[in-house]
Amino acid sequence: MEDLFDAMRNSIVEGEPEEAERLAREALTRGVDPMEAMSRGFLPGVNQVGEGFGCGDLFLPDLVRAGAAMKAAVRVLEPEMTRRGTAREVSGRVVLGTIKGDIHEIGKTLVGTLLTANGFEVYDLGVDVAPELFIQKAQEVGADLIGVSALLTTTMAGQRLVVEAADKAGLRPKVGVMVGGAPVTKEWAAEIGADGFSEDAAGAVALAKRLMDRA
């Protein structure tokens, strides 16, 4: 069994989603408690990658690959966890998207991947998302956080509309609104009354955790 857990950890560290998925299935076939597969197999891998990134041995692509492997494992284990009534602990629910008029995807997707890898449940609405859709989705899934991305100076103004719509719908302060994207500054985030801003994906995870602690 220790070999299996080792292999699970390794599949995350190496960032091999197919391997992680195969090991998750193997665990279920062998009757391993999915919570144990997570806590003794996959999660130590996530922690190892986090530490490696923290001390500069690993890089962003390592985090993204680990995130993809973790997602593949969770996808296999989750139904069994639900069946046993032992749903995993979720760090928070986040609705994410790139604002209306803007089709730049990569930054937002990166934030989603890292949030998922850190135990957040992420609802990614994609690109060109109208402000009201962020609100609808947040209400539908009971989101804790809304993340709004913009790359263009012309579309950035839409972030303000999301903050206003969240206020109007009575979602705040319970639901935090995070903004990001190349032209977004700390001053802009403050001006539109967003709850937080980050210049990069790793910072967005730290911000999300901070906002969850605040609640």
Add this chain to the structure above:
Amino acid sequence: MSIQSISHPKLRLEVLSAEDVRRIHTATLDLIETVGVKMPSARAQEIVASHGGKVDVASGIVRIPGAVVEQALAKAPHGYTLAGRDPALDLPMDGQHCHLGTDGCGVEVIDPATGSRHRSTLADVRDAARVADSLDAIAFHWTPISAQDRPPESRSLHELLAIWSVSHKHVQTESIVTDREARVAVEMAAALAGGREALRRRPILSIMQCTLPPLAQDGGSLDAGLVAAEAGLPVGYMTMTSCASTGPATLAGTLTVGNAEVVSALALMQMAFPGAPVFYAAAQTAMDLRSGAYTGGGPEDFLFGAATNVLADFYNVPLSMGAFATGAKEPGWQSAVENALSSFMAVSTWSDMLLGAGMLHGSRILSYEMMLLDAEIWSILCAMSRGITVDDETLALEAIREVGPGGNFLAHRHTKKHMRELWRPTYFDRRPFSEWETKRDGAVSWANAKAREILATHNPERLAPAEREELGRMIAAVERS
């Protein structure tokens, strides 16, 4: 008013061999034909389909046979002129000149009077254009910062008007990204140029669009480019592919992905309007491995800076190359290293246009001090590009004979004749140490003083009241509808 561009540079650097270029080209055609490029524009898709390309309507991906791409590209003119509103400011795109422009499109400005940052406004666009207008090093304008106090739908047009108000130099924009804005921009340019035909003959405006790496285009950018190409304005597509994020981690792979984006867009322009002036544009980089950010400076960027013009030359079109635009947060060691090397590499392969003067933090923040210091780097490049002339006069044998062993050349007439050919600094500190020790000032503080002087004194009026009114009405019409 004159422009100090580099003419017939003597530097030469081989960064890609002919065989390398052939392999990148073959791989590029393969990608465009088999993987395809996303072109989410009905107009673009129709054009591609009518020229034998395959369109997948659901995904918006077009696949174009390599031969069709090559035939289309062959129709692009090899040279043309970016016109100034004053012909003395014309910029030949003939492969024998390098011209420096500003950059875009930032969101903040550092006020030279206070040193504090603020969100950019239309007044800043005008100020930046005044400073750029005053500098011989700057050959053409971009909109360096966004007029964030104007509505998004007409912002790019206000910016154009602000630049034209204070400068006769050529303007190239990257912020006109819809069919609508492009139509009005053409109308505005035509009004200044003396009609549509005059504008076609002497395009005072060129339009640059960004691609959406990997292998995609923005629909509005395609539509806007087509409007400009139809009017005869030079149109370029810029790839900003980033190693390890929007492109492969390897430089050749990232060059190829970006090449496919640019080549497919330029081919589209030629399919629609054969012979329309087009240009290649690029500012590739490598992702910062820690943060994922666009770095805007580093050895990979410098290599891309040299390599891209080799590709543009292969397609026989001019290149607008991202250079300068340091990732540094203030003028200093990093900005000097990055901006010197990036511009040197682009010049070493004779890139037609270099962008980036005056920006910090990866083109996000405008700094007037940086613009002046970049202009000084440019003057070094101009001097280096002249190379070393070897002839009877420069060998100076006669003077050497006359001075002889142990003498000096200080008072020789040959020295008087040629000494002004030697480069002279504005911001290099060549003072005695004791003077520096007393004053403790230097390049940045001198550039700051100069910037404040320019802003206080260089206030040209380059539009007649009637022109300003007419252009203003065109913008107002956009805002009313």
